[in-house]
Amino acid sequence: MYTLYSMQRSGNCYKVRLALAQLEIPHNLVEIDVLKGETHTPDFLAKNPNGQIPLLEIEPGRYLAESNAILWFLAEGTPLAGESPIDHARVLQWMFFEQHAIVPSIGAAYFWLCLVKGGRDLQRHALDDWMEEGTRSLNVLDKHIGKHRYFAGDNFTIADVALYSYTHLAEQSEFDLRPFSALRDWHARLEARPGHVTMDEGPASMDIAAE
Secondary structure, eight states, rough: EEEEEEEOHHHHHHHHHHHHTTTTOEEEEEEEOGGGTGGSSSHHHOOOOOOSSOOOEEEETTEESSSHHHHHHHHHSSGGOSHHHHHHHHHHHHHHHHHIIIIIIIHHIIIIIIISSSSHHHHHHHHHHHHHHHHHHHHHHHHTTTTTSTTTOOOOOOOOHEEEHHTTTTTTGTTOOOOOOHHHHHHHHHHHHHHHOOOTTOOTTOOOEEO
Protein backbone atom coordinates (compact mmCIF):
# COMPACT_ATOMS: atom_id res chain seq x y z
CA MET A 1 0.00 0.00 0.00
CA TYR A 2 1.20 3.49 -0.80
CA THR A 3 2.09 5.93 1.97
CA LEU A 4 1.56 9.64 1.36
CA TYR A 5 3.50 12.17 3.42
CA SER A 6 1.21 15.17 3.35
CA MET A 7 0.05 18.32 5.14
CA GLN A 8 -3.72 18.69 5.47
CA ARG A 9 -3.88 22.37 4.44
CA SER A 10 -1.34 22.24 1.61
CA GLY A 11 -2.84 22.66 -1.85
CA ASN A 12 -0.09 20.60 -3.47
CA CYS A 13 -0.73 17.77 -1.01
CA TYR A 14 -4.48 18.09 -1.39
CA LYS A 15 -4.32 17.48 -5.14
CA VAL A 16 -2.64 14.12 -4.51
CA ARG A 17 -5.21 13.15 -1.87
CA LEU A 18 -7.98 14.13 -4.26
CA ALA A 19 -6.49 12.01 -7.05
CA LEU A 20 -6.12 9.04 -4.71
CA ALA A 21 -9.78 9.43 -3.73
CA GLN A 22 -10.97 9.73 -7.34
CA LEU A 23 -8.97 6.65 -8.31
CA GLU A 24 -10.11 4.79 -5.18
CA ILE A 25 -6.52 3.89 -4.26
CA PRO A 26 -6.11 2.77 -0.63
CA HIS A 27 -3.20 4.44 1.12
CA ASN A 28 -1.66 5.34 4.43
CA LEU A 29 -1.41 9.04 5.25
CA VAL A 30 1.36 10.54 7.36
CA GLU A 31 0.74 14.14 8.43
CA ILE A 32 3.81 16.37 8.15
CA ASP A 33 3.78 19.97 9.39
CA VAL A 34 5.91 22.18 7.16
CA LEU A 35 5.42 25.13 9.50
CA LYS A 36 7.11 23.19 12.31
CA GLY A 37 10.08 22.26 10.14
CA GLU A 38 9.12 18.60 9.93
CA THR A 39 10.27 18.31 6.30
CA HIS A 40 13.81 19.22 7.35
CA THR A 41 14.45 16.57 9.97
CA PRO A 42 17.25 14.09 9.18
CA ASP A 43 14.67 11.31 8.90
CA PHE A 44 12.55 13.14 6.34
CA LEU A 45 15.53 14.44 4.36
CA ALA A 46 16.68 10.84 4.00
CA LYS A 47 13.39 10.23 2.18
CA ASN A 48 13.40 13.45 0.13
CA PRO A 49 16.62 15.52 0.15
CA ASN A 50 14.64 18.45 -1.29
CA GLY A 51 12.72 18.67 1.99
CA GLN A 52 9.27 19.06 0.44
CA ILE A 53 5.86 17.44 0.51
CA PRO A 54 3.85 15.76 -0.89
CA LEU A 55 6.01 12.67 -0.98
CA LEU A 56 4.65 9.29 -2.05
CA GLU A 57 6.25 6.10 -0.78
CA ILE A 58 5.52 3.64 -3.57
CA GLU A 59 7.06 0.70 -1.76
CA PRO A 60 9.35 0.49 1.27
CA GLY A 61 12.27 2.83 0.72
CA ARG A 62 11.16 3.98 -2.76
CA TYR A 63 9.83 7.54 -2.96
CA LEU A 64 8.36 9.89 -5.56
CA ALA A 65 8.30 13.67 -5.03
CA GLU A 66 6.68 16.64 -6.85
CA SER A 67 2.90 16.79 -6.76
CA ASN A 68 2.22 16.70 -10.49
CA ALA A 69 4.70 13.89 -11.07
CA ILE A 70 2.83 11.93 -8.40
CA LEU A 71 -0.48 12.71 -10.14
CA TRP A 72 0.86 11.39 -13.44
CA PHE A 73 2.22 8.24 -11.80
CA LEU A 74 -1.11 7.52 -10.14
CA ALA A 75 -3.23 8.28 -13.21
CA GLU A 76 -1.12 6.75 -15.98
CA GLY A 77 -3.10 4.04 -17.76
CA THR A 78 -6.43 5.35 -16.44
CA PRO A 79 -8.94 7.78 -18.01
CA LEU A 80 -7.67 10.48 -15.64
CA ALA A 81 -4.51 10.76 -17.76
CA GLY A 82 -6.47 11.06 -21.02
CA GLU A 83 -7.16 8.51 -23.73
CA SER A 84 -4.86 9.52 -26.61
CA PRO A 85 -1.45 11.14 -27.10
CA ILE A 86 -3.04 14.54 -27.75
CA ASP A 87 -5.17 14.10 -24.62
CA HIS A 88 -2.01 13.35 -22.65
CA ALA A 89 -0.34 16.46 -24.05
CA ARG A 90 -3.34 18.64 -23.14
CA VAL A 91 -3.36 17.24 -19.61
CA LEU A 92 0.33 18.06 -19.27
CA GLN A 93 -0.19 21.50 -20.81
CA TRP A 94 -2.56 22.51 -18.04
CA MET A 95 -0.49 20.84 -15.32
CA PHE A 96 2.51 22.88 -16.46
CA PHE A 97 0.34 26.01 -16.45
CA GLU A 98 -0.75 25.23 -12.89
CA GLN A 99 2.86 25.02 -11.74
CA HIS A 100 4.20 28.14 -13.44
CA ALA A 101 1.14 30.42 -13.18
CA ILE A 102 -1.17 29.29 -10.37
CA VAL A 103 1.16 27.98 -7.66
CA PRO A 104 3.55 30.98 -7.68
CA SER A 105 0.66 33.45 -7.36
CA ILE A 106 -2.50 31.99 -5.81
CA GLY A 107 -0.56 29.22 -4.07
CA ALA A 108 1.93 31.69 -2.62
CA ALA A 109 -0.82 34.06 -1.48
CA TYR A 110 -2.69 31.20 0.18
CA PHE A 111 0.42 30.01 2.03
CA TRP A 112 1.46 33.40 3.36
CA LEU A 113 -1.99 34.88 4.01
CA CYS A 114 -3.76 31.78 5.34
CA LEU A 115 -1.12 29.53 6.88
CA VAL A 116 1.75 31.69 8.14
CA LYS A 117 1.10 33.87 11.16
CA GLY A 118 2.12 37.42 10.24
CA GLY A 119 2.65 36.34 6.64
CA ARG A 120 1.05 39.47 5.21
CA ASP A 121 3.64 41.69 6.85
CA LEU A 122 6.48 39.39 5.85
CA GLN A 123 5.43 39.35 2.17
CA ARG A 124 3.80 42.77 1.76
CA HIS A 125 6.24 43.59 -1.06
CA ALA A 126 5.05 40.58 -3.08
CA LEU A 127 1.28 40.83 -2.64
CA ASP A 128 0.54 43.17 -5.54
CA ASP A 129 2.47 40.96 -7.95
CA TRP A 130 0.69 37.84 -6.70
CA MET A 131 -2.70 39.49 -7.09
CA GLU A 132 -1.95 40.77 -10.59
CA GLU A 133 -0.54 37.49 -11.88
CA GLY A 134 -3.14 35.37 -10.09
CA THR A 135 -6.02 37.40 -11.51
CA ARG A 136 -4.52 37.19 -15.00
CA SER A 137 -4.23 33.41 -14.64
CA LEU A 138 -7.80 33.08 -13.36
CA ASN A 139 -8.96 34.99 -16.43
CA VAL A 140 -7.09 32.55 -18.71
CA LEU A 141 -8.74 29.61 -16.95
CA ASP A 142 -12.20 31.17 -17.03
CA LYS A 143 -12.04 31.86 -20.78
CA HIS A 144 -10.93 28.31 -21.52
CA ILE A 145 -13.37 26.48 -19.27
CA GLY A 146 -16.20 28.64 -20.57
CA LYS A 147 -15.84 26.71 -23.85
CA HIS A 148 -15.10 23.24 -22.48
CA ARG A 149 -16.55 20.96 -19.83
CA TYR A 150 -13.13 20.06 -18.42
CA PHE A 151 -9.68 21.48 -19.01
CA ALA A 152 -8.23 18.74 -21.22
CA GLY A 153 -11.45 18.14 -23.15
CA ASP A 154 -14.78 16.48 -22.49
CA ASN A 155 -13.58 14.24 -19.66
CA PHE A 156 -12.34 14.81 -16.12
CA THR A 157 -8.57 14.32 -15.77
CA ILE A 158 -5.72 15.06 -13.40
CA ALA A 159 -5.41 18.44 -15.14
CA ASP A 160 -8.68 19.35 -13.41
CA VAL A 161 -7.40 17.94 -10.12
CA ALA A 162 -4.22 20.02 -10.33
CA LEU A 163 -6.00 23.26 -11.26
CA TYR A 164 -8.75 22.83 -8.68
CA SER A 165 -6.44 22.45 -5.71
CA TYR A 166 -5.46 26.13 -5.42
CA THR A 167 -8.11 27.89 -7.52
CA HIS A 168 -10.87 26.71 -5.18
CA LEU A 169 -8.92 28.45 -2.38
CA ALA A 170 -8.56 31.71 -4.30
CA GLU A 171 -11.23 33.60 -2.36
CA GLN A 172 -9.58 32.63 0.93
CA SER A 173 -6.44 34.19 -0.54
CA GLU A 174 -8.27 37.49 -1.26
CA PHE A 175 -8.87 36.94 -4.98
CA ASP A 176 -12.31 37.89 -6.27
CA LEU A 177 -13.93 34.99 -8.15
CA ARG A 178 -17.19 36.82 -8.88
CA PRO A 179 -16.11 37.86 -12.41
CA PHE A 180 -15.21 34.26 -13.28
CA SER A 181 -18.58 32.53 -13.55
CA ALA A 182 -17.37 29.71 -15.82
CA LEU A 183 -14.60 28.86 -13.38
CA ARG A 184 -17.06 28.83 -10.48
CA ASP A 185 -19.38 26.52 -12.45
CA TRP A 186 -16.44 24.19 -13.09
CA HIS A 187 -15.64 24.16 -9.36
CA ALA A 188 -19.24 23.11 -8.71
CA ARG A 189 -19.02 20.31 -11.31
CA LEU A 190 -15.92 18.90 -9.67
CA GLU A 191 -17.38 19.14 -6.19
CA ALA A 192 -20.47 17.20 -7.33
CA ARG A 193 -18.43 14.30 -8.71
CA PRO A 194 -18.60 10.94 -6.93
CA GLY A 195 -15.52 10.40 -4.83
CA HIS A 196 -14.79 14.09 -4.34
CA VAL A 197 -13.17 14.92 -1.01
CA THR A 198 -12.66 18.36 0.46
CA MET A 199 -9.35 19.64 1.74
CA ASP A 200 -10.50 18.93 5.29
CA GLU A 201 -11.28 15.28 4.73
CA GLY A 202 -9.83 12.19 3.15
CA PRO A 203 -11.09 8.94 1.66
CA ALA A 204 -12.82 6.71 4.18
CA SER A 205 -10.47 3.84 3.33
CA MET A 206 -7.25 5.58 4.34
CA ASP A 207 -5.25 4.93 7.48
CA ILE A 208 -3.89 8.02 9.25
CA ALA A 209 -0.57 7.87 11.09
CA ALA A 210 1.68 10.33 12.85
CA GLU A 211 5.30 10.68 11.75
